[in-house]
Amino acid sequence: MSQKGLFITFEGIDGCGKTTQINLLKNYLSKKNRKVLLTREPGAKGLGSKLREILLNYDGIVSPNCESFLFLADRAQHIDTIIKPAIEAGQIVLCDRHVDSTMAYQGYGRGLDKEQINYLNNIAVNGLKPDLTLIFDISTETSLL
Secondary structure, three states: OOOOOEEEEEEEOOOOOHHHHHHHHHHHHHHOOOOEEEEEOOOOOOHHHHHHHHHHHOOOOOOHHHHHHHHHHHHHHHHHHHHHHHHHOOOEEEEEOOHHHHHHHHHHHOOOOHHHHHHHHHHHHOOOOOOEEEEEOOOHHHHOO
16 A cells, blocks of 8 residues: 655745755655655746746746736646646655745735635645645845845
8 A cells, every 4th residue: 555645835935944944854854765756836847847937037027917827827737747646656745835925926926816816726736735834934134144
């Protein structure tokens, strides 16, 4: 009988230590002989990496709705082709950013309707929720150190 995996997400502003902590946990779990998949949003691989390139490097104006839909498209692809299969194979998935980032950046940052974001996120994740979300809450000043 195979063991179901876990889905753990890491959230917080740039410079808060997500990358350090996610790598420490990955190394710890690997030493415990657990199969670990480290991934990120946006743009884990494949189509997602193309969407990441657009999101991070497009020089023109991107409307808040367009930006949100691109992140949601990446999330749907990521869940269906990377995260869900890994969990079903018994892996522990560690993901740098997920639905909370969309709420923070597109909801609070870009002023989009938060109920709509929740609704659309629920469609994108197709029922899959993290088993645990770690939020690194530090000030912007501290993140710049």
